[in-house]
Amino acid sequence: MTRSRIVATVTSAAAVVAISSVAAFAVPAKSLAPAPAGADRAAVAADAALSQPAEQLATSLPKSVFAAPDAVGSVLKSPKMVDGARPTISAALDLKAGPKRLPDVSAPENYGQNPFGSGTNQNTIYHYTDMLVPTNATAAYPFSTTGVFHFTNAAGQNKYCSASLISKSIIITAGHCVHQGGDKPGIGRASGWIRSGYFVPAEQNGTMPYGYAWATKLTTTVGWYNEGAIMKGYDVAMVTLGKRVGTANEIGAYTGWMGLCYSYCLQSYWELTGLGYPGNYYSGAYMTMGMHLETNRNNTDYYYGSGMQGGSSGGPHVANLGYLSDSTTNKGLWTARNYVFGVTSWGYISDVYKIQGASSTTGYNNSNNITGLFNVVCNSAKAQHGAASCNTF
Template identity: 30%
Template structure:
């Protein structure tokens, strides 16, 4: 990964703050999450994100692993502890904000050269098979409300804008409670001590420069020390983070509404990445220029080192932090079936890819007790999780 420099001025506000010394080979000492609060004026983040800044935001480079750097871990290393689950919910508000155009993206034709051979790309050199698709159908105008990306559960996924050293970047993220969004640790923090990023803005169901459900400004961001002291190295045991977002008015005279009441939210479950099958949702910039939501579906390939698991995927920069969802669905008449049939459960987020593009695989840290520590810390803020 092209690691950002460490010149961002930050004010660290502790929910639970710890200083951790860690080398690449030492066992990390997990003593508690690190947090930063947005202490600026309530509207400062929204005013910062002008159309030009939003348009110029680039995908944050995804941390990259090398073949030989990652070794397979025995499956018995995962799932030793019974999973902990938190329930999700569909939207509870029937009223949504009026569609807001943030900016107009530059369009370029998505036309392959006439002599390009047509070949399936359902797997890479690791033999990890996947199905990759734009979320569909997508409608505009009066029919837009029937688009898949405007309907739960997809509408709980969005694009995360932020700045590092003043430069605008994007990642993917998903709502996991009324005010809480999950993303990758590397999308909020460089991996060097106290180097949080700034100006987090979440746009659920983003598409082509449009915010159909508003643009939400942040309140608190929290990351695990396993990432904050990692130096940006992957695989990492806890490359995930949580951000709380402020309530907003959907209309000028309306009461304040909570993000999750508008979008709905995913449940989450620990220790459930291997074996499993997930939908990996987000905004990779190698697909539709990160302007449309994508869904990559695949089964687990292998458990790897540092508490991570890999799946087949062709998504690259921009997909960082996107949710890995078990049982993505609108529940069918008669209900889902199987031994773990709870729908719309987040079991991971996109952490890393390979530096060559031929492997076509992504890795995620396994949510575990460190995830639960972040959850408890972010929920300690009044009203975030109830």
């Protein structure tokens, strides 16, 4: 099957993309939480960096090199993680009453056709369950760590992606949500960064339970910056945020943040839950989740079944999402909870082929230098918020 990267710019509900196409999922901005203006914008006008992100060139990071695959397939060393944290400020300031809970988006065990073979995906790893995150849970930890990243891209277009906090003032998202990737006609690689952006955690039908914070520093992988090709395992980015607008606090103090897998996070098979705001579910107004077994295909991305489409890009893929009280003596082989292993990167825009791909945080054999990326944005966060904002590797 021929696959081609599409810069997804959907201008109307009638827009149709061929089912054989594969797209990196950034879509035009929805009419939710409009770009702050007036008094809100004035609140951060004193710091120009909060309204115009500083650009961190990925070429300043050590160059990543994909190692040759082992003869037996993927590296199976145990993943390593750094912990997340629950909120430290208990009040959800400016919390607005949410709408009543809506029905789940699909019945359990939905599946589409397998583009890599014949027949359906039933009884394969592409079997999945997508559902609405209960609206009364969206603003509660750990769901509160995930939200919408609104941005203006290098071409001046307003778009959005999904993203999640991995520290008090650091979000992780897809590379194509902060940089166009490679050279593009009329916009060179060095000019391909987004012009501005802000993050709204737990956004829900236009409400902002925890307010928002402006992006102040961007970074992405060398592979994405130089090439900008999907299905290569390097569509990952991190963003430093300013203060929660209108307060002197970091926004993660209100929401908490996820843990981060930083070593050998691309496994042969791993059970993960994806979160995001896909435009084909509730017009992107509510957070949805997809539960699935993910597989490492060709030592690049995680592949998995999903009905999510544009807008889900950058959403986290989380190991053991949520909490569980287990009274058994043997609690299983891997019980660590709420760790981000990857971010949604691409998918088949199709009502038939329900497959997506997520770039793992580390890439194959740790080739993404995720610790280097984190240190860039962490040092930026420390400069803005103090030494307690995060810990470098």
